Amino acid sequence: MAVIGFCQRDGTIRSADVTAGSLMEAALDMGVSGIEGQCGGFLACATCHVHVPDDWIDRVGPATADEVTMLEFEPHFTPASRLSCQLSVCAEFDGLIVDIPGGVNHA
Numbered sequence: 001m002a003v004i005g006f007c008q009r010d011g012t013i014r015s016a017d018v019t020a021g022s023l024m025e026a027a028l029d030m031g032v033s034g035i036e037g038q039c040g041g042f043l044a045c046a047t048c049h050v051h052v053p054d055d056w057i058d059r060v061g062p063a064t065a066d067e068v069t070m071l072e073f074e075p076h077f078t079p080a081s082r083l084s085c086q087l088s089v090c091a092e093f094d095g096l097i098v099d100i101p102g103g104v105n106h107a
């Protein structure tokens with residue numbers, strides 16, 4: 001289990017205990033604004049785009065080549081960009097707060 005947070009575009013943070021699945025699934029379950037998951041987590045869109053804080057990149061890992069292919073044309077693409085559907089929740093993610101691009105960052 002891990003407590004995961006999402007900083008929504010308006011700056012509010014929604015957090016929850018997450019036991020399994022992807023960050024995208026957790027965001028959808030929590031009703032996080034700005035995460036759509038239109039492709040259902042099959043790496044075919046970028047509607048679950050998040051920014052991982054710099055101090056978490058090593059634990060979460062960088063985007064794969066396939067993710068970069070989907071993300072590089074997004075207006076808010078940065079080296080911190082990840083597709084939340086590709087991030088499987090694990091205990092090491094406890095305390096992670098990701099930002100929804102295009103809004104107020106929590107940091």
